[in-house]
Amino acid sequence: MKQLSALARQSSDLAASSLPILPSLSKLQQLAAGRRLAGSRELHALLLTSGLLSSSPAALTSLISLYSNSSSPVDALAAFSSSPNPPNLVAWNAAISALSSNSLSADALRLFRRLRTNPALSPDRFTFPCIIKALTDLGDIIEIRKIHALLFKFGLDSEIFAASAVVNAYLKMEFVDCAEKVFHDLPERDVVIWNSMVNGFAQTGRFTEAKEYFAEMLREGIVPTGFTITGVLSVFTSTADFRAGRRIHAFVVKTGCDLYVSASNSLIDLYGKCHGLEEAELVFESMLERDVFSWNSMISASQYSGDHVKALQLFGRMLLAGVQPDAITATAILPAISQIAALASGQETHAYLLRHGITNGDVFLDNALIDMYAKCGSIDDARVLFDQMPQQDLASWNIMIDAYASHGRGQDALELFNSMTAAPNEVTIVGVLSACSHGGMVEAGREIFRRMEAGEYGISPAAEHYLCMVDMMGRAGMLEAAKEIAAKAEGAAGAKGWRAYVTACKEKGEVDRAVEVAERVVEMEPEWSGGWVMAANAYGWAGKYEELAAVRGQMRRKGVRKVVGCSWVEVAGDGVHAFVTGDKGHPRAEAIYAAVHGIAGWVRDGGCVE
DNA sequence: ATAGGGTTAG
Known part of the structure; x- marks a missing residue:
């Protein structure tokens, strides 16, 4: 409360100068929503100083939901807790919603339990969807069953919002029979609960059921939404049924139903995975709005088709567009950097990830970084990263052993192999054998091959x-x-x-x-x-x-x-240059060939033969 | 004044 008054004092001048004296609440809401969090704080201050917060229960609820919508659940909870009057049920619901919709599920549960101890208030049809969502995120099936029973006790078992949340929870936890019973017992079903069924099955790998529910939904005359399309496309992508995926795309175009960002993202993902780079680009370029998923899916699609340069260009455009990359962007972009052995770009990307706190403890990302450093020739940096990992997985070991192999450091590879804490797989053995091969360690290599043939690693050659x-x-x-x-x-x-x-x-x-x-x-x-x-x-x-x-x-x-063979070289401050055999297209081709002949001469003079 | 469903990685 002290803090809030201080905040009110600080910002009341600002609020007073930019707003008329107590405009309508809805006007204030509009302004605050436009200014996101800063706006919410301004409104908060104004409501406090004007006394509106203590006289109007609606003001408190609006404030809580504003903080919630600007992703500030802590501020929402602070406003709720510091209310001068005991909050009514609507305010309780708004507070629980603020926590559950901002992934503070355990706190949402705590608040719900406090509500249950309040003899004057009982949860209603608004409370249940929020608390069920929070319990779904927590994966707490015991609590879900209890809450489901509670719905019957309060006579809310036919409420479609609560039922959608329950269905979603049961399907995520693979209580299929329970989900289907809730679904079929409802007097009426809307598009959202159909989506819950389709997407719930899709997410748990029950593709047949997902497709059946989708087909039935269409037969019932339900018009699909972007949520439906996203879910059903993920089924066809997972089952590599690209023709069906295309049919969905055609269906969407034909029926003119809006794609929204996520469904477009799923289409990019589908086309990327079936090597339809051009179609993926078509969808991507026609999007009016793109989020981090759009960029990640598009970069991966370049990546699948082997177009590393395009992947790097997209990454550049992403940064220019002001979209913050995440760990997935990084794991998609690092192999492109590795492929063209652009160490400076790799270091720059690594530094960027560190600056933006994107690297924290993601094993996939650490592996991609280790691979990048190794492929760009900085094998000792790769090893430092490997040793710094809190927990290496099998891929980390394989990448590091491969790195030593391709650098001809057979002894290091062998030592690493012998110190492995994880059981090796076929990739590991290939790595260590090729390390022995490149390092001229025939006896060690033969020994490993013999052990393999004897079944010691559980892998047959x-x-x-x-x-x-x-x-x-x-x-x-x-x-x-x-x-x-x-x-x-x-x-x-x-x-x-x-x-x-x-x-x-x-x-x-x-x-x-x-x-x-x-x-x-x-x-x-x-x-x-x-x-x-x-x-x-x-x-x-x-x-x-x-x-x-x-x-x-x-x-x-x-x-x-x-x-035709092709190679790349990175020139510091001058980007990446590509060459093919006999290539005379480079502006400085003459100087380059002279340098190559010079180097070949030194190599010969140094006593090296081919 | 407050509520439910979705996509991406070796």
């Missing part, structure tokens, strides 16, 4: 593991052993295994061995251009030009094209 072993043996010059392992791998991995073997044969000058299996790669994976190129190269090394010409001829006839 898969294609990738064979591939790692071929690579490892090949690099160590154990070509016969490499060949034996390549012969064990099948399918696409078999082809890659043979390619690894062929590469190793060439490295070791055993071109005859390479020629012997050159076409096996093509036989196994004729669609893969890499196999054809490999075969042609092998014949070239051995000087078998007739065979080489034959392979090239077949490649032409079949239209096999070599995929």
